[in-house]
Amino acid sequence: MPAHHALVLNLHQPPGNLEHLLEHATWEAKEILFALDRIPRSLWGQEGLARVHLSLSGTLLETLSSPVFQERVYGIVDCGKLLWHLQNTELFEILGTGYYHPVLPLIPAADRPEHLRRWQAIARHLFWRGEFNGFWPPEMGFSMELIPLLKQFGYRYVLVDSEHVEPLTQMTWPELRYRPHIARHGGEEIIVVVRDRDLSDAQESGMELDWFLSEVAERTRWCDFEPLITTATDGENGGWFRNVTEGANFWSALYLPMLDRVRDGAADVRPTFISDYLDKHGAHGEVRVATGAWNTGWHHGKGFTQWTGSEAQKRTLARYADLSSRLRAAARRAAMVASDDHALLNALEEARWRLLRAETSCNIFWGEAWVERAAGDLDAAKAALDDVERHLLSASQQ
Numbered sequence: 001m002p003a004h005h006a007l008v009l010n011l012h013q014p015p016g017n018l019e020h021l022l023e024h025a026t027w028e029a030k031e032i033l034f035a036l037d038r039i040p041r042s043l044w045g046q047e048g049l050a051r052v053h054l055s056l057s058g059t060l061l062e063t064l065s066s067p068v069f070q071e072r073v074y075g076i077v078d079c080g081k082l083l084w085h086l087q088n089t090e091l092f093e094i095l096g097t098g099y100y101h102p103v104l105p106l107i108p109a110a111d112r113p114e115h116l117r118r119w120q121a122i123a124r125h126l127f128w129r130g131e132f133n134g135f136w137p138p139e140m141g142f143s144m145e146l147i148p149l150l151k152q153f154g155y156r157y158v159l160v161d162s163e164h165v166e167p168l169t170q171m172t173w174p175e176l177r178y179r180p181h182i183a184r185h186g187g188e189e190i191i192v193v194v195r196d197r198d199l200s201d202a203q204e205s206g207m208e209l210d211w212f213l214s215e216v217a218e219r220t221r222w223c224d225f226e227p228l229i230t231t232a233t234d235g236e237n238g239g240w241f242r243n244v245t246e247g248a249n250f251w252s253a254l255y256l257p258m259l260d261r262v263r264d265g266a267a268d269v270r271p272t273f274i275s276d277y278l279d280k281h282g283a284h285g286e287v288r289v290a291t292g293a294w295n296t297g298w299h300h301g302k303g304f305t306q307w308t309g310s311e312a313q314k315r316t317l318a319r320y321a322d323l324s325s326r327l328r329a330a331a332r333r334a335a336m337v338a339s340d341d342h343a344l345l346n347a348l349e350e351a352r353w354r355l356l357r358a359e360t361s362c363n364i365f366w367g368e369a370w371v372e373r374a375a376g377d378l379d380a381a382k383a384a385l386d387d388v389e390r391h392l393l394s395a396s397q398q
Contacts, residue, residue, distance in 0.1 A: 101139075105146065134156065183289055228281070344388060
């Protein structure tokens with residue numbers, strides 16, 4: 001039986017990172033921009049076969065759609081045309097995610113909906129569509145408690161890593177890894193699509209087409225169903241995706257030659273959109289997904305210790321919780337006593353977006369290297385909240 005291949009690429013740049021690189025590491029910024037622009041350029045004319053899932057963080061979309069940034073990089077990449085080409089529904093299925101790219105299970109539950117809401121707002125505007133079927137958890141950080149939230153925002157399926165999926169109904173190893181399943185929590189259920197970690201590692205670092213096709217054939221040889229092979233990596237990081245030399249990057253050395261083989265009937269792999277696969281083949285069996293993230297170069301992804309290992313990281317997480325609680329309490333009081341005070345509402349919004357931006361996963365991923373970025377936004381959020389609370393106290397005493 002043919003193996004259906006779902007290619008998933010995560011695209012994320014932290015707030016202000018591309019601007020910083022343009023100033024201090026110009027070639028690296030150009031490599032990233034070229035890698036982003038290469039995605040639609042590589043696939044022009046391949047609408048009959050190519051199928052790519054893209055997750056673009058809200059911060060990246062914010063940067064690419066900024067008129068100031070577009071003007072600054074116009075001689076490098078035309079960001080307006082890039083975004084326009086990504087609207088092509090024959091080539092791309094856009095996955096929902098969190099606006100500021102937080103590890104959702106690590107931030108306060110009350111902050112999670114706003115990350116999803118803000119991402120959908122900018123994505124609907126830029127991609128001209130009202131619905132997004134699939135969800136990419138930033139860093140693939142998933143816990144079962146997210147299921148009701150994802151359903152609330154209309155998501156049909158979520159991507160999870162193969163190392164965290166545990167069967168609740170009897171199934172074989174190929175069934176567990178190469179079929180979508182149902183996961184349930186809090187009275188809600190969602191389809192989970194399993195990322196093959198081993199093949200994804202190979203996709204990230206660079207692989208030969210013959211090896212990939214042989215490995216897929218070997219892994220699915222005992223399937224009595226049409227398997228779904230899902231590979232998911234970053235799409236603009238690493239030399240394999242950034243290499244500008246023709247024939248030496250992911251698109252020219254692997255993906256386009258694979259499409260040629262498929263077109264010639266020389267490969268039993270069929271590029272597919274996950275939504276199309278689900279429409280035809282559905283989901284089978286129930287699973288539980290253990291809390292965890294995808295693997296990095298130095299960590300297996302269990303337990304979120306990449307983001308929680310140091311004292312500085314733990315202090316930052318504690319500040320998230322404290323300021324989130326204060327913000328919710330202030331917003332409730334403002335709604336009761338000063339709902340028409342625009343200055344107060346603006347201060348609340350200042351505190352809110354600063355807190356959300358502080359929760360960017362990159363801020364606490366590099367040990368203590370980027371913690372000060374979170375601290376800067378958290379300090380600004382605290383200052384805005386201090387003003388709000390003083391205003392509310394004064395209003396209550398009048």
